[in-house]
Amino acid sequence: MIPKIYILDDDLSYAKLLAVNLGPAGRFRPEVFDDAEKLLDRQAEEPPDAVITDLVMPGVDGIEVTRRLRKIDPHLPIFVLTAHAEMDSAIAALKAGANEYLTKPVNMDELTTFLERALKERPMREEATSLEQARKEEFSTGAILGAHPKVEEVREFVHRVAAIPHPTVLLLGESGTGKNLAARAIHYSSPHSTGRFVEINCSALPSHLLESELFGYQKGAFTDARESKRGLVEVANGGTLFLDEVADLSVELQAKLLNFLESRRFRRLGGTEEIEVSQRLITATNSDLEQRVRSGQFRADLYYRVSVATHTLPSLREVKEDIPLLADHFRELFNREFRKETVSISPAVLEMLQRWDWPGNVRELRNAIERAMIFADGAALKPSDLPELGGLEVTTGAPEANDAFKITRGVTLAQAEKEYIRCTLADCSGSVQRAAESLGISRKSLWERRKKYKLSD
């Protein structure tokens, strides 16, 4: 398809001149207009691939036309032509959404290059926007699943703090309850997030490295500092700085962080200039922060600073009613990922899931379903797909297999599986057919597992 270019100038002869000179014949299909309204009518009828417009025109001018076209089509390449004296308006046109401005007399080669590049980049821009949109949807409150009132409260909390420009938020809760998920949801659902979501785990780095990660350094600040580096505090400007496992901050860094939170200013290591930033600060921990304050491991003044808006995420035990919903969500997720055809979870499995204690909360549930889905080869998840949750107690066909099979806590799933397969094979006197039936898997997958675990016959 030859790209259709609309050219607008109140001086129609100038528009025609551009049209004639726009690259060799057949490269573009230009159409000329001397009035913005006519162009907008035509656009409604047949949208162009790009628009070139004059800036100063009676009635609707170039800026207004740009604004209106941009509203209709966020990715339409728009070029504005200006005379030298109109610099301010040229900048206004860029703000209204024009891709570029060119000064008259127009350099036709330059215009052609701009046009071609913009037309080529358009699909990429569209894709980038839809990715960003998808990220927003993936990470906003909709990602926090659960119908329990306590989960509803979490979503409500996220909504509230997301509505405030630069709140300081503390997320508490056991490991695996969704603190990272909630932090992302706050960022991605907030209309105030103009910057990035930047996450750092305070327990992952030794104190001095964490400090330079957070606050950056100036060239020459220490031996290895050959270049200056921006700290995450700067990178997150306008967005969200998420300090995970904040309880593990060293005493020195607690002092630095407090200073920073009080002034919202900081210096890079070895730097003299004070840099001012504004962003949302979210901290999270799965330890008892108040207890740490009492025992003197965490500064009380910092605790008061970071705990302005606090929420404790519920453990999975507290919201047990949501287990079937969550389990089915993860089943569906891994069903797609592993290209399986496991379309449901058997009632026996659901009962097992409800009985389990879930010390690792939603993460543990997710991992359990993921592992089960790796082994699943039927239409429904069966208890034998989740041996670590007591599925091993379920014994079947082979009469010799009736003795309870015990596994010690702490062994890996693979070790337990290997051992269970070995016992079952022994019980079935090495009959693969019977062992496979007893294990509830196909002969082929039993054979594969024997190979994997090097279980000879």
Ligand SMILES: Nc1ncnc2c1ncn2[C@@H]1O[C@H](COP(=O)(O)OP(=O)(O)OP(=O)(O)O)[C@@H](O)[C@H]1O
């Ligand atoms: N309500 C929920 N809905 C859907 N997924 C959830 C929910 N809660 C947690 N998850 C999932 O469980 C896993 C663990 O969540 P997350 O990493 O946010 O936990 P956490 O509280 O930060 O844990 P930790 O204290 O160990 O860092 C993630 O895969 C997350 O997507």
Ligand SMILES: [Mg+2]
């Ligand atoms: Mg976490």
